[in-house]
Amino acid sequence: MADIEAAKQAAAIEAVRNHFPENPRFVGIGSGTTIVYVVEAIKNCGVDVSRVGFVPTGYQSKQLIINAGLVPIEFDALPDDVMIDIAFDGADEVDEELNCIKGGGACLYQEKLVAMRAKQFICVADHRKLQRRLVTKWPTVPIEVEPKAARQVMQRLRMLGSRSPTGIGPRIREGHMAKAGPIKTDQDFFIVDAPFPHPLLIADDLTEDILGDGEGGHWEVEQLAKAIKDINGVLAVGLFCGPTGPEALTAGVVGGQRPVACYFGMADGTVSLRKAREKRHSIVAKYPPLIPVHSAEVEAVVVDN
Numbered sequence: 001m002a003d004i005e006a007a008k009q010a011a012a013i014e015a016v017r018n019h020f021p022e023n024p025r026f027v028g029i030g031s032g033t034t035i036v037y038v039v040e041a042i043k044n045c046g047v048d049v050s051r052v053g054f055v056p057t058g059y060q061s062k063q064l065i066i067n068a069g070l071v072p073i074e075f076d077a078l079p080d081d082v083m084i085d086i087a088f089d090g091a092d093e094v095d096e097e098l099n100c101i102k103g104g105g106a107c108l109y110q111e112k113l114v115a116m117r118a119k120q121f122i123c124v125a126d127h128r129k130l131q132r133r134l135v136t137k138w139p140t141v142p143i144e145v146e147p148k149a150a151r152q153v154m155q156r157l158r159m160l161g162s163r164s165p166t167g168i169g170p171r172i173r174e175g176h177m178a179k180a181g182p183i184k185t186d187q188d189f190f191i192v193d194a195p196f197p198h199p200l201l202i203a204d205d206l207t208e209d210i211l212g213d214g215e216g217g218h219w220e221v222e223q224l225a226k227a228i229k230d231i232n233g234v235l236a237v238g239l240f241c242g243p244t245g246p247e248a249l250t251a252g253v254v255g256g257q258r259p260v261a262c263y264f265g266m267a268d269g270t271v272s273l274r275k276a277r278e279k280r281h282s283i284v285a286k287y288p289p290l291i292p293v294h295s296a297e298v299e300a301v302v303v304d305n
Protein backbone atom coordinates (compact mmCIF):
# COMPACT_ATOMS: atom_id res chain seq x y z
CA MET A 1 0.00 0.00 0.00
CA ALA A 2 2.92 2.33 0.68
CA ASP A 3 3.82 2.04 -3.01
CA ILE A 4 0.30 2.97 -4.07
CA GLU A 5 0.32 6.02 -1.82
CA ALA A 6 3.71 7.02 -3.20
CA ALA A 7 2.33 6.61 -6.74
CA LYS A 8 -0.66 8.85 -5.99
CA GLN A 9 1.61 11.46 -4.45
CA ALA A 10 4.04 11.46 -7.37
CA ALA A 11 1.19 11.85 -9.87
CA ALA A 12 -0.33 14.67 -7.83
CA ILE A 13 2.93 16.60 -7.68
CA GLU A 14 3.40 16.37 -11.47
CA ALA A 15 -0.20 17.31 -12.21
CA VAL A 16 -0.03 20.39 -10.01
CA ARG A 17 3.42 21.38 -11.24
CA ASN A 18 2.30 21.25 -14.86
CA HIS A 19 -1.23 22.56 -14.68
CA PHE A 20 -1.76 24.81 -11.67
CA PRO A 21 -2.35 28.23 -13.25
CA GLU A 22 -0.19 31.22 -12.34
CA ASN A 23 -2.99 33.34 -11.04
CA PRO A 24 -6.23 31.39 -10.79
CA ARG A 25 -9.40 32.75 -9.31
CA PHE A 26 -11.22 29.47 -8.70
CA VAL A 27 -9.87 25.92 -8.46
CA GLY A 28 -12.03 22.79 -8.15
CA ILE A 29 -10.99 20.15 -5.63
CA GLY A 30 -12.36 16.63 -6.08
CA SER A 31 -12.93 13.83 -3.58
CA GLY A 32 -11.22 10.64 -2.53
CA THR A 33 -7.80 9.60 -1.31
CA THR A 34 -5.67 10.82 -4.24
CA ILE A 35 -6.93 14.39 -4.09
CA VAL A 36 -5.39 14.68 -0.62
CA TYR A 37 -1.97 14.65 -2.32
CA VAL A 38 -3.14 17.23 -4.86
CA VAL A 39 -4.05 19.64 -2.08
CA GLU A 40 -0.70 18.94 -0.41
CA ALA A 41 1.07 19.64 -3.72
CA ILE A 42 -0.87 22.90 -4.18
CA LYS A 43 0.20 24.01 -0.71
CA ASN A 44 3.82 23.25 -1.57
CA CYS A 45 3.91 24.57 -5.13
CA GLY A 46 5.12 28.02 -4.22
CA VAL A 47 2.19 29.94 -5.73
CA ASP A 48 0.41 32.46 -3.50
CA VAL A 49 -3.05 30.89 -3.14
CA SER A 50 -4.39 33.25 -0.49
CA ARG A 51 -6.75 34.89 -3.01
CA VAL A 52 -7.85 31.67 -4.69
CA GLY A 53 -11.31 30.26 -3.99
CA PHE A 54 -11.23 26.45 -3.81
CA VAL A 55 -14.50 24.85 -4.88
CA PRO A 56 -15.24 21.61 -3.00
CA THR A 57 -17.07 18.62 -4.45
CA GLY A 58 -18.56 17.46 -1.17
CA TYR A 59 -18.07 17.28 2.58
CA GLN A 60 -14.71 15.48 2.58
CA SER A 61 -13.37 17.82 -0.07
CA LYS A 62 -14.47 20.91 1.88
CA GLN A 63 -12.84 19.66 5.09
CA LEU A 64 -9.67 18.96 3.16
CA ILE A 65 -9.61 22.51 1.81
CA ILE A 66 -10.26 24.04 5.24
CA ASN A 67 -7.74 21.84 7.04
CA ALA A 68 -5.10 22.85 4.50
CA GLY A 69 -5.71 26.50 5.35
CA LEU A 70 -7.15 27.21 1.89
CA VAL A 71 -10.27 29.27 1.24
CA PRO A 72 -13.37 27.25 0.28
CA ILE A 73 -16.12 28.68 -1.90
CA GLU A 74 -19.30 26.71 -2.41
CA PHE A 75 -20.29 25.91 -5.98
CA ASP A 76 -23.53 27.85 -5.63
CA ALA A 77 -21.62 30.93 -4.42
CA LEU A 78 -19.63 31.19 -7.66
CA PRO A 79 -20.42 34.37 -9.57
CA ASP A 80 -22.71 33.75 -12.56
CA ASP A 81 -20.94 33.20 -15.88
CA VAL A 82 -17.58 32.66 -14.21
CA MET A 83 -15.76 29.45 -14.99
CA ILE A 84 -13.58 27.52 -12.56
CA ASP A 85 -10.03 27.90 -13.90
CA ILE A 86 -9.08 24.29 -13.34
CA ALA A 87 -10.47 21.27 -11.49
CA PHE A 88 -8.44 18.35 -10.13
CA ASP A 89 -9.98 15.01 -9.19
CA GLY A 90 -9.28 11.30 -8.89
CA ALA A 91 -10.96 8.41 -10.71
CA ASP A 92 -11.74 4.75 -10.19
CA GLU A 93 -10.90 3.71 -13.74
CA VAL A 94 -9.72 5.58 -16.84
CA ASP A 95 -9.82 4.26 -20.41
CA GLU A 96 -7.69 5.07 -23.45
CA GLU A 97 -9.98 7.91 -24.41
CA LEU A 98 -9.82 9.34 -20.86
CA ASN A 99 -13.40 8.43 -20.10
CA CYS A 100 -13.59 7.82 -16.35
CA ILE A 101 -15.57 5.83 -13.83
CA LYS A 102 -16.06 7.88 -10.68
CA GLY A 103 -18.17 7.50 -7.56
CA GLY A 104 -16.27 4.66 -5.89
CA GLY A 105 -16.20 6.77 -2.74
CA ALA A 106 -19.85 7.85 -3.16
CA CYS A 107 -19.00 11.33 -4.41
CA LEU A 108 -20.33 11.91 -7.84
CA TYR A 109 -22.94 14.57 -8.46
CA GLN A 110 -20.99 17.56 -7.11
CA GLU A 111 -17.85 16.29 -8.80
CA LYS A 112 -19.68 16.42 -12.10
CA LEU A 113 -21.02 19.91 -11.40
CA VAL A 114 -17.50 21.19 -10.71
CA ALA A 115 -15.83 19.36 -13.61
CA MET A 116 -18.40 20.68 -16.06
CA ARG A 117 -17.92 24.23 -14.84
CA ALA A 118 -14.12 24.03 -15.19
CA LYS A 119 -12.14 25.24 -18.19
CA GLN A 120 -9.87 22.25 -17.68
CA PHE A 121 -10.40 19.05 -15.77
CA ILE A 122 -7.25 17.17 -14.72
CA CYS A 123 -7.38 13.63 -13.39
CA VAL A 124 -4.80 12.18 -10.99
CA ALA A 125 -4.61 8.46 -10.27
CA ASP A 126 -2.35 5.51 -9.63
CA HIS A 127 -1.55 2.76 -12.11
CA ARG A 128 -4.35 0.46 -10.93
CA LYS A 129 -6.86 2.84 -12.52
CA LEU A 130 -5.26 2.77 -15.96
CA GLN A 131 -7.14 0.38 -18.26
CA ARG A 132 -7.89 0.12 -21.99
CA ARG A 133 -11.63 0.15 -21.41
CA LEU A 134 -13.93 0.93 -18.48
CA VAL A 135 -15.50 -1.83 -16.35
CA THR A 136 -12.32 -3.90 -16.63
CA LYS A 137 -10.98 -4.01 -13.07
CA TRP A 138 -13.60 -1.67 -11.57
CA PRO A 139 -16.65 -3.90 -11.96
CA THR A 140 -19.57 -1.47 -11.86
CA VAL A 141 -20.90 1.93 -12.85
CA PRO A 142 -21.79 3.90 -9.68
CA ILE A 143 -25.06 5.80 -10.03
CA GLU A 144 -26.49 8.40 -7.62
CA VAL A 145 -30.18 7.70 -7.17
CA GLU A 146 -33.05 9.27 -5.28
CA PRO A 147 -33.90 6.67 -2.58
CA LYS A 148 -37.63 6.35 -3.35
CA ALA A 149 -36.81 5.56 -6.97
CA ALA A 150 -33.99 3.09 -6.23
CA ARG A 151 -35.89 -0.16 -6.75
CA GLN A 152 -37.45 1.10 -9.95
CA VAL A 153 -34.08 2.38 -11.19
CA MET A 154 -32.53 -1.04 -10.57
CA GLN A 155 -35.35 -2.68 -12.51
CA ARG A 156 -34.67 -0.36 -15.45
CA LEU A 157 -30.94 -1.03 -15.16
CA ARG A 158 -31.60 -4.76 -15.42
CA MET A 159 -33.56 -4.02 -18.61
CA LEU A 160 -30.47 -2.22 -19.92
CA GLY A 161 -28.53 -5.44 -19.32
CA SER A 162 -26.92 -4.59 -15.99
CA ARG A 163 -25.47 -7.84 -14.70
CA SER A 164 -21.98 -9.11 -14.03
CA PRO A 165 -20.48 -11.96 -16.08
CA THR A 166 -21.51 -14.22 -13.18
CA GLY A 167 -25.09 -12.96 -13.25
CA ILE A 168 -25.09 -10.49 -10.34
CA GLY A 169 -27.36 -7.50 -10.93
CA PRO A 170 -27.32 -3.88 -9.74
CA ARG A 171 -27.18 -3.31 -5.98
CA ILE A 172 -27.72 -0.46 -3.57
CA ARG A 173 -24.38 0.17 -1.87
CA GLU A 174 -24.49 -0.74 1.81
CA GLY A 175 -22.52 0.95 4.58
CA HIS A 176 -20.00 -0.92 6.69
CA MET A 177 -22.63 -1.77 9.32
CA ALA A 178 -25.51 -3.65 7.76
CA LYS A 179 -27.78 -2.35 10.51
CA ALA A 180 -27.14 1.23 9.42
CA GLY A 181 -28.49 0.49 5.95
CA PRO A 182 -27.40 1.92 2.61
CA ILE A 183 -24.76 4.62 2.51
CA LYS A 184 -25.98 8.12 1.73
CA THR A 185 -24.28 10.65 -0.52
CA ASP A 186 -23.78 14.33 0.31
CA GLN A 187 -27.21 14.86 -1.27
CA ASP A 188 -28.73 12.14 0.98
CA PHE A 189 -29.18 9.93 -2.05
CA PHE A 190 -28.25 6.25 -2.55
CA ILE A 191 -25.48 4.86 -4.71
CA VAL A 192 -26.50 2.00 -6.97
CA ASP A 193 -23.58 -0.03 -8.34
CA ALA A 194 -24.50 -1.40 -11.75
CA PRO A 195 -22.31 -4.15 -13.23
CA PHE A 196 -22.12 -4.81 -16.97
CA PRO A 197 -21.09 -8.06 -18.66
CA HIS A 198 -18.44 -6.63 -21.01
CA PRO A 199 -15.98 -3.76 -20.73
CA LEU A 200 -17.51 -0.57 -22.13
CA LEU A 201 -16.70 0.24 -25.74
CA ILE A 202 -15.50 3.54 -27.12
CA ALA A 203 -16.82 4.91 -30.41
CA ASP A 204 -13.85 3.61 -32.39
CA ASP A 205 -14.73 0.03 -31.36
CA LEU A 206 -18.13 0.14 -33.02
CA THR A 207 -18.85 -1.89 -36.15
CA GLU A 208 -21.90 -2.63 -38.28
CA ASP A 209 -22.65 -5.55 -35.96
CA ILE A 210 -21.76 -3.97 -32.63
CA LEU A 211 -23.49 -0.63 -32.28
CA GLY A 212 -22.81 -0.14 -28.59
CA ASP A 213 -26.49 0.27 -27.84
CA GLY A 214 -26.67 -2.58 -25.33
CA GLU A 215 -27.46 -5.30 -27.87
CA GLY A 216 -25.68 -8.48 -26.76
CA GLY A 217 -24.56 -6.71 -23.59
CA HIS A 218 -22.21 -4.40 -25.54
CA TRP A 219 -22.46 -0.78 -24.50
CA GLU A 220 -20.48 2.19 -25.74
CA VAL A 221 -19.63 4.56 -22.88
CA GLU A 222 -21.56 7.65 -23.94
CA GLN A 223 -24.63 5.70 -25.07
CA LEU A 224 -24.73 3.90 -21.74
CA ALA A 225 -24.27 7.13 -19.76
CA LYS A 226 -27.19 8.66 -21.62
CA ALA A 227 -29.43 5.59 -21.27
CA ILE A 228 -28.85 5.52 -17.50
CA LYS A 229 -29.25 9.28 -17.07
CA ASP A 230 -32.62 9.05 -18.83
CA ILE A 231 -34.00 6.80 -16.06
CA ASN A 232 -36.33 8.70 -13.76
CA GLY A 233 -34.77 9.04 -10.31
CA VAL A 234 -31.13 9.12 -11.48
CA LEU A 235 -29.28 12.22 -10.33
CA ALA A 236 -25.88 11.49 -11.83
CA VAL A 237 -24.04 8.66 -13.57
CA GLY A 238 -20.48 7.84 -12.59
CA LEU A 239 -19.28 7.95 -16.18
CA PHE A 240 -17.37 11.10 -17.06
CA CYS A 241 -17.37 10.84 -20.80
CA GLY A 242 -18.58 13.99 -22.52
CA PRO A 243 -16.60 16.50 -24.51
CA THR A 244 -13.51 17.92 -22.92
CA GLY A 245 -11.73 21.28 -22.51
CA PRO A 246 -11.48 23.23 -25.77
CA GLU A 247 -13.61 20.68 -27.62
CA ALA A 248 -16.44 21.23 -25.15
CA LEU A 249 -16.12 25.00 -25.45
CA THR A 250 -16.23 24.85 -29.25
CA ALA A 251 -19.32 22.71 -29.01
CA GLY A 252 -20.91 25.40 -26.87
CA VAL A 253 -20.90 23.20 -23.80
CA VAL A 254 -19.84 24.76 -20.51
CA GLY A 255 -16.59 22.97 -19.67
CA GLY A 256 -16.03 19.29 -20.12
CA GLN A 257 -16.52 16.08 -18.34
CA ARG A 258 -13.67 13.99 -19.66
CA PRO A 259 -10.34 15.15 -18.27
CA VAL A 260 -8.00 16.88 -20.71
CA ALA A 261 -5.13 15.02 -19.10
CA CYS A 262 -4.65 12.20 -16.65
CA TYR A 263 -1.51 11.63 -14.58
CA PHE A 264 -0.81 8.10 -13.40
CA GLY A 265 1.67 7.24 -10.68
CA MET A 266 3.29 4.04 -11.93
CA ALA A 267 4.48 1.01 -9.96
CA ASP A 268 8.15 1.77 -10.72
CA GLY A 269 7.91 5.23 -9.14
CA THR A 270 7.61 7.15 -12.42
CA VAL A 271 4.61 9.19 -13.56
CA SER A 272 2.90 8.74 -16.93
CA LEU A 273 0.60 11.12 -18.69
CA ARG A 274 -2.24 10.47 -21.06
CA LYS A 275 -3.74 13.46 -22.85
CA ALA A 276 -7.16 13.61 -24.46
CA ARG A 277 -7.21 13.69 -28.23
CA GLU A 278 -8.55 16.91 -29.59
CA LYS A 279 -10.45 15.22 -32.34
CA ARG A 280 -12.34 12.11 -31.42
CA HIS A 281 -13.60 9.21 -33.47
CA SER A 282 -11.19 9.86 -36.31
CA ILE A 283 -10.58 6.78 -38.43
CA VAL A 284 -6.87 7.43 -38.54
CA ALA A 285 -6.57 8.31 -34.88
CA LYS A 286 -4.24 6.24 -32.81
CA TYR A 287 -4.50 6.35 -29.09
CA PRO A 288 -1.79 8.41 -27.54
CA PRO A 289 0.77 6.24 -25.83
CA LEU A 290 1.46 6.78 -22.20
CA ILE A 291 4.10 9.43 -21.95
CA PRO A 292 6.68 9.28 -19.19
CA VAL A 293 6.49 12.67 -17.55
CA HIS A 294 9.42 15.00 -17.18
CA SER A 295 7.67 18.11 -16.06
CA ALA A 296 9.59 20.56 -18.21
CA GLU A 297 8.61 18.61 -21.32
CA VAL A 298 4.91 18.29 -20.73
CA GLU A 299 3.84 21.30 -22.70
CA ALA A 300 5.90 20.04 -25.61
CA VAL A 301 4.00 16.79 -25.79
CA VAL A 302 2.01 16.60 -29.00
CA VAL A 303 -0.78 14.10 -29.32
CA ASP A 304 -0.93 13.13 -32.93
CA ASN A 305 -4.44 12.98 -34.35
Ligand SMILES: O=C[C@H](O)[C@H](O)[C@H](O)COP(=O)(O)O
Binding pocket: 030, 031, 032, 033, 034, 035, 089, 090, 091, 092, 102, 103, 104, 105, 106, 107, 108, 111
Ligand atom coordinates in the same frame (compact mmCIF):
# COMPACT_ATOMS: atom_id res chain seq x y z
O1 LIG B 1 -16.53 8.92 -5.15
C1 LIG B 1 -15.38 9.19 -5.18
C2 LIG B 1 -14.69 9.94 -6.23
O2 LIG B 1 -15.22 9.83 -7.51
C3 LIG B 1 -13.19 9.66 -6.23
O3 LIG B 1 -12.58 10.70 -6.94
C4 LIG B 1 -12.80 8.33 -6.86
O4 LIG B 1 -13.50 7.28 -6.22
C5 LIG B 1 -11.29 8.08 -6.74
O5 LIG B 1 -10.96 7.99 -5.40
P1 LIG B 1 -9.50 7.60 -4.90
O6 LIG B 1 -8.61 8.73 -5.25
O7 LIG B 1 -9.65 7.42 -3.44
O8 LIG B 1 -9.12 6.33 -5.60
